[in-house]
Amino acid sequence: MKIYGRITSSNVMKVLWAAAELGLEYERVDAGMAFGVVDTPEYRAMNPNGRVPTLVDGDLTLWESNAIVRYLAAKHDAGGLWPTDPATRADLDRWMDWQQTTQNPAMTPVFWGLVRTPPAERNQAAIDAGIAQSIAAFGIVNARLADRDWLGGDQLTMADIPLGPNLHRFFNLPFERPDLPHLRAYYDRMLTRPGYAAHIAAVPIS
Numbered sequence: 001m002k003i004y005g006r007i008t009s010s011n012v013m014k015v016l017w018a019a020a021e022l023g024l025e026y027e028r029v030d031a032g033m034a035f036g037v038v039d040t041p042e043y044r045a046m047n048p049n050g051r052v053p054t055l056v057d058g059d060l061t062l063w064e065s066n067a068i069v070r071y072l073a074a075k076h077d078a079g080g081l082w083p084t085d086p087a088t089r090a091d092l093d094r095w096m097d098w099q100q101t102t103q104n105p106a107m108t109p110v111f112w113g114l115v116r117t118p119p120a121e122r123n124q125a126a127i128d129a130g131i132a133q134s135i136a137a138f139g140i141v142n143a144r145l146a147d148r149d150w151l152g153g154d155q156l157t158m159a160d161i162p163l164g165p166n167l168h169r170f171f172n173l174p175f176e177r178p179d180l181p182h183l184r185a186y187y188d189r190m191l192t193r194p195g196y197a198a199h200i201a202a203v204p205i206s
């Protein structure tokens with residue numbers, strides 16, 4: 001199995017954490033930003049978006065990080081990370097879609113503004129709007145976690161993995177956050193997972 005993508009990408013981090021939870025062996029190929037690769041015809045043939053991550057597993061070439069997490073969980077841990085009951089799985093799929101369509105777009109201007117833009121060039125209004133939207137989005141997760149340790153209940157599932165990288169950014173970027181005790185306990189729980197510690201918490205936010 002081959003995973004294309006630089007380790008600083010939040011979307012690559014999801015796949016690396018999932019692979020660690022599943023105990024999978026793979027070769028990782030640096031790609032994206034300073035590494036280039038993503039604009040080559042060979043890479044575009046695998047992933048026409050020119051983005052990372054891309055997974056190659058035998059005859060399957062797959063892009064979209066959450067689809068990759070879902071695939072790996074289904075292939076290697078059906079009944080565990082990937083629940084077999086359709087209603088249970090739909091509940092988790094919903095959180096994964098929400099991460100891509102609601103949570104991540106809120107955090108993107110905050111991350112880009114505070115980490116990848118020099119102070120003199122920052123759009124503070126866009127950063128502030130992103131912070132407000134991120135607090136609102138993570139407030140929804142905080143409420144969900146009032147009676148459970150993980151999004152799906154008392155076990156880590158595939159649905160928790162996509163939130164991992166942005167949760168680390170949320171708690172470590174320099175802005176004011178309200179007290180979100182269930183969310184903070186969730187992040188602390190993630191930090192105890194060796195795959196999260198190695199592939200997300202230990203990687204500089206850059």
Ligand SMILES: N[C@@H](CCC(=O)N[C@@H](CS)C(=O)NCC(=O)O)C(=O)O
Nearest residue numbers: 009010011032033051052053064065
């Ligand atoms: N929806 C896609 C987004 C992929 C994406 O935008 N990846 C970013 C990194 S997080 C990227 O490729 N950036 C350009 C680059 O690294 O060259 C996914 O979840 O896989």
